[in-house]
Every structure is written in C-alpha cells, then in structure tokens.
Amino acid sequence: MVPGYREVRQLGAGRTGRVFLATYQETGAYVAIKYLNATLRRDTEFMDRFRSDTHRLVEIDSPDVVRLYEYVETATRAALVMELVDGVSLRTLLAEHGRIAPEAALAVVKSTLLALAAAHERGVAHRDVTPGNILVQADGTTQLTDFGVVVHAEEPGVPAGSPPYMAPELWTQGRDGPPADVYAAACVLFEAVRGRPPYRTENGDGEQDVPALRDKHLVEPVPVEVAPDTLRDLLRRGMAKDPAVRYASARQFAAELEEDAAAGYGPDWEKRGRRHLAELATLLALRFPLARTGPAPSNGLRSRLPRLPPQLWVAGGAVVAAVVAILVSGGGVPPGPGTILLPPPEVRDEPAPATTSPAPTRSSPAPRRTAASPSPPATRTAAPPSPRPTRSGQPGTSAPIASVRAATILRWNGTAGTIGVSADGTGAVRLRIAYTRRDGDGGAARTVRQESRTLRGRTSYTSAVTHDPGRVPCGELAHVGILVMTEPAAGNGPQVSEVALTGPDCPAPPTPTATRPAPPTTDPSPSPSTPPATPPSNGPEARSSAGPPAGGPEARSSPDPKAGLSTPTLLTDSPEPSGGSPEPAGEAFDGSQGPAGESSGGVQEPGFASPADARPGAERSG
Numbered sequence: 001m002v003p004g005y006r007e008v009r010q011l012g013a014g015r016t017g018r019v020f021l022a023t024y025q026e027t028g029a030y031v032a033i034k035y036l037n038a039t040l041r042r043d044t045e046f047m048d049r050f051r052s053d054t055h056r057l058v059e060i061d062s063p064d065v066v067r068l069y070e071y072v073e074t075a076t077r078a079a080l081v082m083e084l085v086d087g088v089s090l091r092t093l094l095a096e097h098g099r100i101a102p103e104a105a106l107a108v109v110k111s112t113l114l115a116l117a118a119a120h121e122r123g124v125a126h127r128d129v130t131p132g133n134i135l136v137q138a139d140g141t142t143q144l145t146d147f148g149v150v151v152h153a154e155e156p157g158v159p160a161g162s163p164p165y166m167a168p169e170l171w172t173q174g175r176d177g178p179p180a181d182v183y184a185a186a187c188v189l190f191e192a193v194r195g196r197p198p199y200r201t202e203n204g205d206g207e208q209d210v211p212a213l214r215d216k217h218l219v220e221p222v223p224v225e226v227a228p229d230t231l232r233d234l235l236r237r238g239m240a241k242d243p244a245v246r247y248a249s250a251r252q253f254a255a256e257l258e259e260d261a262a263a264g265y266g267p268d269w270e271k272r273g274r275r276h277l278a279e280l281a282t283l284l285a286l287r288f289p290l291a292r293t294g295p296a297p298s299n300g301l302r303s304r305l306p307r308l309p310p311q312l313w314v315a316g317g318a319v320v321a322a323v324v325a326i327l328v329s330g331g332g333v334p335p336g337p338g339t340i341l342l343p344p345p346e347v348r349d350e351p352a353p354a355t356t357s358p359a360p361t362r363s364s365p366a367p368r369r370t371a372a373s374p375s376p377p378a379t380r381t382a383a384p385p386s387p388r389p390t391r392s393g394q395p396g397t398s399a400p401i402a403s404v405r406a407a408t409i410l411r412w413n414g415t416a417g418t419i420g421v422s423a424d425g426t427g428a429v430r431l432r433i434a435y436t437r438r439d440g441d442g443g444a445a446r447t448v449r450q451e452s453r454t455l456r457g458r459t460s461y462t463s464a465v466t467h468d469p470g471r472v473p474c475g476e477l478a479h480v481g482i483l484v485m486t487e488p489a490a491g492n493g494p495q496v497s498e499v500a501l502t503g504p505d506c507p508a509p510p511t512p513t514a515t516r517p518a519p520p521t522t523d524p525s526p527s528p529s530t531p532p533a534t535p536p537s538n539g540p541e542a543r544s545s546a547g548p549p550a551g552g553p554e555a556r557s558s559p560d561p562k563a564g565l566s567t568p569t570l571l572t573d574s575p576e577p578s579g580g581s582p583e584p585a586g587e588a589f590d591g592s593q594g595p596a597g598e599s600s601g602g603v604q605e606p607g608f609a610s611p612a613d614a615r616p617g618a619e620r621s622g
C-alpha cells in the first residue's frame with residue numbers, strides 16, 4: 001500500500017492495473033489508487049513518458065478531469081493516487097442501459113473534450129479515450145481518467161491503444177497526440193448514441209479481428225447515417241480520416257458541439273442530458289465505490305461490513321449477489337530511492353458552495369516534492385478533505401445551496417418510508433427519489449415513479465414518502481425499491497433500500513367432486529382499484545428488509561397497514577444553535593408525483609428521460 005493510505009477494497013482491474021478504494025490515513029478522506037501492472041512497469045519507454053506526463057497531470061485542475069493527487073514509484077510499484085469518483089464508468093452504463101439519449105451523449109462528450117483540452121493545453125495527450133475511462137456520477141457529471149495509461153494490443157505490430165477508438169494515423173504511423181484523442185472522443189459519441197462503436201469486426205469467437213478493424217478505420221466512411229441528424233457533422237469532422245480535416249483542437253470540437261447541440265435540441269439540451277445521465281447512473285448506485293462502504297471515517301477505517309440489500313439492485317442487468325469483503329490492509333510499498341511524492345490530496349474545509357453554476361474550484365496543489373522518505377509532506381496536516389469534492393453540477397437551480405452531509409433512508413416498507421437529510425447550511429437541497437419494482441426473484445428493476453422535493457431553511461430534515469407499489473399477483477413476489485439522492489450530492493452517496501412484497505395466497509383449485517357451487521369467497525388478490533397505500537390484511541406482505549448502504553439507522557421493513565395514509569408532508573427540524581430560523585416549513589414540493597416519464601408539474605424536468613426513453617429506439621434524432 002502507498003505509505004499514508006489504508007486500503008479499503010479493490011474497485012476493479014483492467015489491462016493496465018488494479019484500482020483500490022483507500023483512505024488517506026491522516027484525514028480519512030477517500031481516494032482511488034491505481035497500481036500499474038508489471039508489463040507497463042517493465043516498459044521503460046512507457047515509464048519515461050508516463051513519469052513526465054504525471055508531473056504535468058498533477059497540475060490539471062478541471063472539473064472534467066479526475067484529479068491526480070500523487071504519483072508514487074518504487075522499485076516494485078508504481079501507484080497513482082487519484083480523486084475518488086463515486087460513480088460508474090460510461091462503459092458500465094452503456095452495458096446496462098444500451099445507448100443513451102443524444103443530449104446525454106453530447107453532455108458526456110462535451111465534458112470529455114473539455115478534459116482533453118485541459119490536458120492538451122499542458123502538452124499531455126490521453127492516448128486511450130474510451131467509455132471505460134469516463135466516469136459518470138450520480139449528478140450526471142462526468143470525468144475523464146487514466147491519462148497516458150495505455151497498453152499495446154495483444155497482436156504484434158499493433159500500436160498502443162484500444163482498437164475500436166484508434167485513429168488512422170495511429171494505425172499507420174503510430175502517431176498519437178491531440179488529433180487522435182479527438183478522433184477517439186468522436187468514436188465515444190457514436191457509441192453512446194448507438195450502443196456500439198462505429199466500427200466492429202468480430203471473428204467467430206466474438207473477439208475483435210484487429211487487422212479488419214484497422215482497415216475500417218483507414219478506409220470505411222464514418223457511419224453517420226445511423227446517427228441522429230444533429231450529430232452527423234460532429235461525427236464526420238471528429239472522425240475525419242485525415243487529422244488535418246478533423247477539428248483543430250478538442251476545445252474547438254467542444255465549442256462546435258455546443259452550437260450544434262443547442263441548435264438541434266434547444267438551449268437546455270445539456271441540463272436534460274445530465275438529468276438523463278443522473279437517472280441512469282443512480283439506477284446503478286449499488287455499484288458506486290462508496291455505496292458499499294459508508295461515509296468516510298473521521299479517523300482511520302471503520303471495520304464493519306456494509307449493510308446491503310442481498311441483491312444488487314440494478315436496472316437492465318442481471319441481479320447479482322453482492323458479496324463484499326472489505327480488505328482492511330494491503331501489502332506495504334517499501335519506500336526506497338526513487339520514490340516520488342507529488343502533492344497530497346487537497347485538504348479543504350467544506351463550505352457550502354456559494355453558487356451553482358461552475359464546479360467548485362479545487363485549490364492548486366502544493367509544490368511538487370521529491371522525497372525518498374514515506375513521511376507525509378507537511379501539507380498533509382490540515383483538516384480532512386471531503387470524501388469527494390461535491391461538484392455542484394445542479395443544472396437549473398439558482399437558489400443558494402447547502403452542502404449535504406448525509407441522506408438516510410430511515411424507514412422503508414414498500415408503501416411508505418422516511419428519509420432523513422442533514423446539511424451543513426440552510427440553503428436549498430434538492431431531494432430526488434426514485435421508486436423501482438422488480439418482479440420475481442431475478443429480473444431487472446425498473447423505475448416506476450420519481451419525484452423531487454426542495455428542502456430549505458433548516459439543517460436537518462425528516463421527509464415522509466408514500467408509494468403505491470402496485471398489485472402483487474397471488475403467490476408471487478415483487479421487490480419494491482427506493483433510491484434517494486440529493487443535489488448537492490450527499491457525503492454518503494446515493495442511498496437505496498428494497499423490500500420484497502409477497503402476493504396473497506392463491507385460492508385452492510376447486511375440487512372436481514364438488515356437487516354444488518362453493519360459497520362465495522373473497523378474491524385474495526387486491527383489485528387494481530384497491531387504495532394503494534393501505535394494503536389489505538391479505539395483501540402484499542413485506543418479507544425482507546434492506547438497509548441503506550451506509551450511515552444512519554437501517555431501513556427496517558415491516559408491514560404497516562397504516563403506512564402511506566398520510567399525504568407526503570414533512571418535517572421535523574433540529575433547532576439551530578443560533579436560535580432557529582423563523583423560516584417556515586423546510587420542505588417544499590416542487591412538483592407532483594407522477595409515473596416515470598410522465599410530465600407532471602415541476603418533477604419531470606423537460607426532457608428528463610425515463611430509463612425506457614434511453615433504450616434503443618427511443619432516441620430523438622435531430
């Protein structure tokens with residue numbers, strides 16, 4: 001383990017190394033640490049270039065780039081300590097949801113291009129722009145990671161990179177650089193709206209036929225005809241075979257994308273795109289690094305297993321057993337000559353952001369240090385950084401906002417529940433709630449309803465929710481879930497809870513020997529007109545409970561026939577030490593509660609697509 005950090009668990013492994021969730025011991029802040037694999041470490045040409053890139057990468061302070069805090073190299077390890085992004089990769093999102101709406105694709109690629117521009121302007125190329133290196137957070141913002149970490153394909157003579165995204169000049173001259181990054185970003189734009197990269201060649205075993213793929217990149221026209229009209233020019237120029245015909249820079253591409261997107265989808269295209277991404281990402285919230293972990297410990301690591309639903313609650317994918325082991329410690333990285341210590345994670349107090357439009361600026365890193373000793377630099381002594389810098393990214397909100405410490409599902413039984421929110425200030429907090437249903441034991445969860453509420457004027461809120469879970473057929477099982485997130489994002493991340501409701505017993509089949517009609521019986525299944533929130537005594541029964549992934553009291557499910565009778569109102573409030581705010585209610589509904597995808601007052605933001613809208617065939621084309 002890198003000195004000064006404590007490993008929590010492995011987040012994943014790819015072709016270039018393994019990534020761990022870790023905490024910075026001194027402050028408890030979460031970070032992600034990537035260990036480069038041995039093949040890369042043995043490649044001296046790669047290492048020389050990479051080392052020099054890291055010196056420039058550590059200086060990039062852009063909301064679109066995953067911040068590099070430290071690069072630590074010893075004789076046996078090379079580790080990148082990075083900002084932890086509590087989200088999923090675009091690759092995972094596309095694998096689960098298929099293609100995404102054009103506005104969402106444009107929003108991702110705009111952010112990616114701005115990230116590339118920030119790096120290019122410092123003389124660093126990414127070299128491997130793929131959906132796997134774009135991380136999507138619960139608020140729909142995205143960040144680009146893995147700059148310069150690129151491997152050679154298995155085939156001899158194939159340049160380093162990911163073949164589905166490699167520009168012609170890379171194939172023919174091995175020329176990487178900004179134009180090749182622009183090409184790859186355009187390929188990602190195509191993939192986001194089509195659900196597959198622009199060129200595909202698979203041999204019989206489902207593996208890529210790399211030489212055939214090379215030929216397609218070199219000669220086959222860009223398949224713009226299958227893309228929405230608005231995107232066609234962008235794809236044509238972004239993926240031009242000749243780098244001289246391509247956009248001159250990532251920044252120019254971003255500017256033209258912005259223009260075309262506004263012309264094709266209206267001025268609020270980005271807001272809609274981010275909301276769409278936010279919804280798709282939060283449906284995968286149990287895959288977020290912190291969903292399994294809980295809030296950052298203030299001092300050291302809390303040694304406890306996360307409380308999790310027994311099954312991963314995801315849409316569009318198989319339900320997988322979530323067996324999580326927390327790895328409390330890892331092998332130590334022996335300090336030695338050659339250790340390079342770059343600036344440590346930024347240490348910040350966490351004032352509530354003053355405005356919502358730009359992402360908070362991260363302070364410039366401290367001057368770079370080179371040290372042979374593992375002792376932390378002097379700048380590591382201040383207060384803890386936040387678990388993740390809360391990016392504002394709250395499109396459309398203009399009221400002052402608070403920073404949200406935690407959102408907790410205090411109670412959830414499938415028809416009613418209680419959500420607690422604590423904030424550091426009295427500014428507005430948007431509470432977003434999605435309700436899901438999954439029938440049977442397997443299957444995918446689908447969002448059946450979503451709502452949002454604005455909380456303001458207090459620092460602590462308790463908000464009641466009610467929900468009609470729908471009918472559960474006799475003898476069957478339905479899993480009814482609630483997903484809670486806030487804007488700004490809560491320090492403990494999105495919260496989820498799911499309960500299983502069982503339908504009533506099925507009536508026994510009539511016996512064939514009966515000679516006269518049986519006396520009338522009550523239909524054990526609730527009729528569709530049964531009031532939703534008052535399940536009959538033989539109605540759906542909550543069979544199991546699932547606690548929130550982290551923090552706060554566990555959501556216990558118990559059948560509560562009275563639950564849900566009350567209108568969703570609010571709220572209790574913790575007294576302010578200053579004597580309390582004269583402000584009235586802390587919660588204001590900013591819309592009604594309608595089925596997902598329905599336009600219902602202020603809840604469904606214009607163009608806030610439901611997951612169904614994102615599925616193939618639902619695209620808007622120019």
Ligand SMILES: Nc1ncnc2c1ncn2[C@@H]1O[C@H](COP(=O)(O)OP(=O)(O)OP(=O)(O)O)[C@@H](O)[C@H]1O
Pocket residue numbers: 011012013014015016017018019032034066082083084085086087088089132133135145146289
């Ligand atoms: N800064 C980060 N914050 C949170 N998760 C991260 C971060 N960096 C990487 N991850 C996650 O760690 C996992 C492994 O990442 P890694 O970059 O090693 O593999 P990859 O991108 O899947 O493949 P490749 O190495 O081929 O690029 C992925 O699930 C990725 O989303």
